Amino acid sequence: MAAAASRSNVTRLLKIIQSGANSCPCHSHAHSTPATAGAFSSLLKYGRHYASAAETTDYAFEMAASNIRFGPGVTSEIGMDLNNIQAKKVAVYTDSTIAKLHPLKAVVESLEKHKVNYVVYDTCRVEPTDTSFKQAIEFARKNNPDAFVAVGGGSVIDTTKAASLYSAHPEADFLDFVNAPIGKGLPIRKKLNPLIAVPTTAGTGSETTGTAIFDYEPLHTKTGIAHRALKPLLGIVDPLNTRSMPSQVHCSSGLDVLCHALESYTALPYNERSPRPKDPIERPAYQGSNPISDVWSLHALKMVSNVAGSYFCWYWIW
Template sequence: MAAAAARSNATRLLSLIQSGANACPCHSHAHSHGPTSGAFSSLLKYGRNYASAKETTDYAFEMAASNIRFGPGVTSEIGMDLNNIKATKVAVYTDATIAQLHPLKAVVESLEKHKVNYVVYDTCRVEPTDTSFKSAIDFARQHNPDAFVAVGGGSVIDTAKAASLYSAHPEADFLDFVNAPIGKGLPIRKKLHPLIAVPTTAGTGSETTGTAIFDYEPLKTKTGIAHRALKPHLGIVDPLNTRSMPSQVHASSGLDVLCHALESYTALPYNQRSPRPKDPIERPAYQGSNPISDVWSLHALKMVVEYLPRAVKDPEDLEAQSQMLLAATFAGIGFGNAGVHLCHGLSYPISGLNKTYKHPGYNVDHAIVPHGVSVALTAPSVFRFTAASCPDRHIDAAGAFGADTAHIKESMAGEVLAEKLTRFLEDLGVPNGLSAIGYDSSYIPALVEGTLPQHRVTKLAPAREPAREQIAAIFESAMKNY
């Protein structure tokens, strides 16, 4: 009864917050996303708002993404790619599981066929930490490669990004490039050695982005490094490399794509974000929603809704697997330029504080809440909270789940989207809220404290960054979802 009362109070607080929210000026009109007019009309709308932008907010956005090569079997070309960039020594990063599977074997086969000199680091940690990053960095500094290859999921790709970054900056302290306020958040001014990313999961989109995420153990929370210089030189997106994923890994990876798409589409508009950079190199990778990222994010969302249930249900559904791999890349291009917001900001302490829960389907020797699960658990509560700021965007998102958008009132946008999300998560067998992975209301203060430093993402919540009490209410509401 006490838990039910607490959830009721949280729901009332969320409703109060929503009712008092001002409409987001850049998102507060109906949108057209038709094939001929959507992107152009959206661009005009953003442009009109530029005239009223304050000098303290940004006035421009940048579009950056890795080169992407997609196709079954394209991993066999990687040896030629490395010869084409005249690599003389290559550091190949992977994890202990992928080291025994087809993706790494295909990479090594190509390297040897094309006489590429390489060394292998096969102990990347799933859900990396500052400690595991430092071990990977030490390996790079020891071997001094002039190119990197990452074969694995987002954890491996992010680890290789960190190894490349710090091997190019031997004088740097580890926290120099880590996002503020945990680190100094310094811009990357040196040219890094090229990194070729070979994703083996359909989730993070890390093959397209300039972001590397890890658990910062001293604070028991996740943070990261974000800069365009971290983007891989090339992403080799090969559907043959995801066939070995267990069903639960398909589900978790796909949930990350889902939240990447939803959060980037509903993020604060780029010309509402502050501060305006004094130098273009200071413009963050996560800039806020913009008319180019919108196209990628919304399309990725529709792909997830259509193909993720199929990929989870049937490991032999190669079409669904291939389409989810594309969706991950599409969403990566979207959120890699727009950014994510509250689902990700709240997820970091959910993962960081976990000491006992081990998600099924993950062959690891430590407690783990997979990243995709940690972002999805709060998603229904988050979008109830954010809907009042840009209801039209939340209505668009509900439409991707099959809702009749013509009959959704703006005042109901958050509730409709949350209900669609809840049913989607339930059908995929996602744990029923935070309580299902071992949390109760007594953990909320610590979860809030772990969220507050995540400025890089929480400041991109549409129209406003939530206060401590609002974050607590979202966590309370997410204790049970269905």
Template sequence: MTLLSGSQASCPCHSHAHSKPAGATLSGLLKYGRNYATAKDEKEYAFEMAASNIRFGEGVTSEVGMDMKNLKAKKVAVFTDPNIAQLHPLKAVVESLDKHKVNYIVYDKVRAEPTDKSFKQAIDFSKAEQPDAFLAVGGGSVMDTAKAANLYLCYPEADFLDFVNAPIGKGLPIEKTLKPLVAVPTTAGTGSETTGTTIFDYEPLNTKTGIAHRALRPLLGIVDPLNTRTMPSAVHASSGLDVLCHALESYTALPYHQRTPRPKNPLERPAYQGANPISDVWSLQALKMTIEYLPRAVKDPDDIEAQSKMLLAATFAGIGFGNAGVHLCHGMSYPISGLNKKYWHPGYELDHPCVPHGVSVALTAPAVFRFTAQACPERHMEAAQLFGVADSSSKLESAGPLLAEGLTRFLQDLGIPDGLKAIGYTSSDIPKLVKGTLPQHRVIKLAPTEAPGSEDLSRIFEDAMTNY
């Protein structure tokens, strides 16, 4: 199998797949988030490569005290959640800070799957304490909460929705340099230690949204395999599925040179730019590693090699999707999580109903990639070959069904619930799920197909009701 060097090289159909459909109106297209070119619009011609500094190795958490001392931090806000607060990762961080005589305060009230309310509580804490550096110890929820607290500490007069992605918020650019943030991930999934993205449930609309800007990126990600040793099997599975979808979505996203409009100022160039030759390398490698190592990490808690490889894969995927973006699996996952009021996922000890993020993303994956394969079948076929369900003799027109088959087998082998019905949704919920997906312009506009509208999304949700 040959790794093609550029988005346009392996997806020649992109050159025509995004032309304006006959009879469509511009206003109708924009309604669903696609910025089709007008006479005044120009397509993007450049992409930017941005990622946090990464330090990988067993035991590197012990260096964080020296890092904060080197930054000359006078007061460090350590963010974590109630579970991690009792475990090795936080103890290792505290020991290092104490050893190097760094002044710190701990905020251990981060909510798993954070909300606008929990973000605001963390922001209030930061404004009251006025730290000059942040240290996030936990999974994506912790890292994202620390990013938000850092942002609004530096913009004390801002309204909460000022920086939230449009159309839910104003989507204003971040023009200040924020306080240094060091991220210590304890799950192998979100890749948030590498990205300028923070995600939360916006409770007034029962959906997820977020803030995305390069300025939010951690200064340093400390990626220590020792910190994932305490992950339960269910958390390994869910976080690993997030890696899987990060990799697949970014690899199959709209090519960067097809995105419009071209920004008037480089500051306005989005963090999610579309597939590009650099992100392709990271995303494809993360996909290969996840297919090989996630089943091992889930099934054997003593498989240290598999756990370490998945942590590295999460970082690889974070660099990939942090620059290319994700699309429909993530866009559709937000209302799946946000509308859930009854489902409690096995293996998660929480005080509220929860569809873990990786599960909510993966449940629609077979249906999504059946749908998107029409736009770039070559890339979908390449992924199907990695899953072992296709070979060089497979026909391109079968790329979607084959990739969906590979994904379905993979999910079933991991014991993931059988589609949306298994977590309590029915066909009658589809209009609400579609309504919650349509505002996710930042991601759904990066789908490689024509702009997915209400009918397309309804069909995908219906197809995702059962997978097995």
């Protein structure tokens, strides 16, 4: 009963976040719709569903994530990483703010030290749109790199994923790989050029996922591209790269952690998703909650609650 009660509390908080207005640019969307209680199920419903001709729901899930390297100053190794994969020309993506700060400087110093040929695209948009994605894609197609580096937050990393994907598919229409029902949601069957992500925030986790989120301007809605092929080859998590985050970005990153943990924990369980994919390559990047993701979701929620509790105690004491 404890698990069910915990999930009920999480669901209630998620509904408040989804329906309440807030000033955070990353978590206030007029098109958001409140969650429905029918979308959530108890942990007790987890159980292996074996394949049979009569079943239509899925019976399996995959844990697919990028390799992660963590450590203060580890950004200095990126030039060696690119030499190790024999990259001949690297496209470095960032935004106009990060372009002036330590994270990009550290990346460029490593590339030059190890004689890596590179070009820089420094106009990634924060909260990307289909238009900004297309501009980044055009840069990749024009320069024809054989490896990518993303230096920035989730918006930069997602933009770089899109650039890598569509530069490998010059014949593709933009909506071919965009999630249905807005796009066709086609599976990615080509191997993409390697992407190394250097996150400068600590909230989105885009350096580990196969998703790229953007605002689709013609319909004024948020959608994305989701496939395991989009996952970065490596995520370089260097604490030194988060020191320059403004206070607003710190807050936004914390809300990212909270919302992602809430949504993961209350997602439809993997074995209730329908229809079951006919081919494993068609299994989506997000497959629903599962016993492993629940462990990490609850851990994240506990961490957020402890940090928030400490902050409010400090605030009232002082």
